[in-house]
C-alpha cells in the first residue's frame with residue numbers, strides 16, 4: 001500500500017465574524033514535507049485559515065487536523081507541532097536577536113539554559129544572523145527582521161510551519177533570500193510548510209502545490225503545472241526566423257489546430273491548442289515556404305496568467 005502521510009487536513013473549515021463569513025467550508029490536504037502555497041487576493045481568507053489551523057482562533061464550524069491531532073480537541077498538541085509567522089513580525093525591537101529568541105524559547109516552555117543557547121546558535125547560524133546576535137532588532141533591515149521572525153517561529157522545532165505572506169513588503173533581493181531560506185527549511189529539514197501569498201513568483205519558485213482561495217473557499221489545488229494545464233488550450237509556439245516573420249503568417253494560418261498567428265519582427269507567435277501535436281506541421285510549412293528557422297520555443301502560460309484566468313473565471 002502506498003501510504004501518504006498527511007501533515008495538514010481540513011474539512012469544511014468555516015469562520016464567521018458575526019454575520020460575515022471569512023472562510024467558507026474550506027477543505028484541504030497537505031502531505032508531509034510539501035511546500036503548499038495558499039494563493040489569493042487580499043481579503044480571500046488566507047490569514048484567517050492559517051490562524052485557525054494554528055489554533056490561534058477557533059473555527060465556527062468544520063475541523064482540521066495537524067498530523068492527525070484535532071485542532072478543536074487537542075490544541076496543546078497542535079500548538080507544539082506548528083510554528084507560525086504572522087503578517088506583522090512579532091519581535092521586540094529593543095531586544096537583541098538572541099534575546100528575542102531566548103524570550104520565545106522560554107515562552108515555549110524550554111527551560112534548560114544550555115539547550116536554549118544551543119538552539120539559538122543553531123538557528124542564528126542557519127539564518128545567517130549569528131554575527132548580528134548582539135544587535136538590537138530595531139537596527140535590522142526588513143529582510144533580517146523577517147528571517148528572525150521565521151527563526152522565532154521554529155524555535156521549538158515544529159514539523160509544520162505556517163508562513164503568512166513571508167515576502168510581503170520586502171525588496172526583490174530580500175524576497176529571494178527568504179525564498180531560498182524556505183526551500184532550505186523544506187529540503188534540509190523536511191518541514192511541511194504552508195505559505196500564504198499573493199505573489200505568484202513565490203509560489204512558482206518554491207511550492208510543490210498551490211491552492212487558490214477566493215471568498216473563503218479553496219477553488220482549485222494542484223501543482224503549478226496542473227493549474228497551467230487547466231487553463232492551457234491556448235498555448236503558444238514562438239518561432240524565430242531569419243528575416244521578417246510576417247512573410248510566413250500565411251504559411252502557418254492554414255495549419256489544422258492553429259487558432260492564431262502573429263508576426264513580431266523576426267518572431268512568429270502561433271496560438272494553438274496542443275503544441276505537441278501541431279508544432280511539426282507548423283515548422284514544415286515555414287520550411288516549405290523557404291523560411292530559415294533559428295529556434296522553436298513552446299510558451300506555456302505563466303502561473304500568473306493561469307491564476308488570473310482562474311480567478312476571472314470564478315468571479316465571472
Ligand SMILES: Nc1ncnc2c1ncn2[C@@H]1O[C@H](COP(=O)(O)OP(=O)(O)O)[C@@H](O)[C@H]1O
Pocket residue numbers: 017020021022040041042043044045046047048049
Ligand atoms: N477579526 C475579524 N473581524 C471581522 N472580520 C475579519 C476579521 N479578520 C478577518 N476579517 C475579514 O475576513 C476576510 C478575510 O480576511 P483575511 O483572512 O485576513 O484575508 P487575507 O489574509 O486573504 O487577506 C476579510 O474580509 C477580512 O476583513
Ligand SMILES: [Mg+2]
Pocket residue numbers: 046047048087164165
Ligand atoms: Mg492576510
